[in-house]
Amino acid sequence: MSIADKAKNKAEELVGKAKQGVGEATDNERLYAEGQAQETAAHAKQAGEHVKDAGRDVRDAFN
Numbered sequence: 001m002s003i004a005d006k007a008k009n010k011a012e013e014l015v016g017k018a019k020q021g022v023g024e025a026t027d028n029e030r031l032y033a034e035g036q037a038q039e040t041a042a043h044a045k046q047a048g049e050h051v052k053d054a055g056r057d058v059r060d061a062f063n
Contacts, residue, residue, distance in 0.1 A: 005049055013042035 019035025022028070 006046075009042050009046045009049070012045075013039050016040075016042060 016035045016037070016039030019038060020032050021035075023030070023032030023035055
């Protein structure tokens with residue numbers, strides 16, 4: 001995973017957390033749910049990148 005991808009995914013995760021916090025503080029369920037969805041999407045992207053990295057590591061181990 002490139003540094004740019006890591007930073008982009010982390011930023012998306014943090015924005016999701018911020019939306020959750022604002023949604024909770026203002027009792028805005030829609031904003032809270034939107035933040036949860038955004039954070040979950042960022043985690044899924046990070047997991048996908050980790051799988052790709054693991055695949056590359058395995059491939060490199062056999063070379």
